[in-house]
Amino acid sequence: MTPPARLAPLALLTALVLSACVSPAWDDHDYALKAGKTAASAASAVRFARSAVAYRDRMTGPYAEGLLTEAVQDLSSVNDQFGGVQPPSDASDGIRDEVLRLTEKAESEVEELLIQTRRDGVKDPAAAARELDGLASELNDFAEKHK
Template identity: 55%
Template sequence: MRVSRRVALTLAVLLLSGCASPAWDDHDYGLKAAQSAQSAASSLEIVRLAVRDEDRLTTPYLKTLFTETVKDLGSVNSQFGGVQPPSPAADEVRGRLLDLTGEAEDQVASLLIQVRRDGIEDPAAAVKDLEGVATKLRAFEEAHL
């Protein structure tokens, strides 16, 4: 009997740990959105610096950094996407944030493909594009604090 109780308790803990915390109102939801935007913008900043200095970094390092960043951005998307919006206004916030984090994820994934092939095609343009999305994410964050 003790073994089955332990198994049940372990399963319950695992299932509950995968759940996103609820947003009780639009303000709480906005704070969660701001935190997610900050996390995504920080990840993009690291990638931007790596692209800027790519000639001084090794290809294996860039591959690892970009792979981990794509995973991190995907995690931000799935974690925030798991929070239920409390109102129709929050639906709009959700859509805008997921669009921005999806754009960020796409840019880094594209850079990863380039690095795996022959290197970053146009580092200056990539830096500018990354800055653009990071700026939008920071503005989003500020608007929802």
């Protein structure tokens, strides 16, 4: 695969994450929809990271590191964007807490995998892939519940 072709999935993920930018929430329903889109964007980044970990043996170290770096940056962006939207009422506080707990956990997990990749490699790629699968499922469940 040529280098530009390798970057196509990365460009697609970045476009998806950026298209999920949030704006002010006018009511609880709008806020829940934004939280759902945030979770869906985070799930996409987690699945992307999962692929980098699960198929690490099929790519160069710098390429795997680049994929995980992008996933961490995307998750950080998702957290920053949604974290900047204030819940419109006390009723939305639980939604905010839940989605940020999930997205911050995702960012932390992927960041840890990036650190491992930069050092000696992911210690247990199969376990890491399972963990990321579970996290992506939680994020997807949240997104489905709030769409």
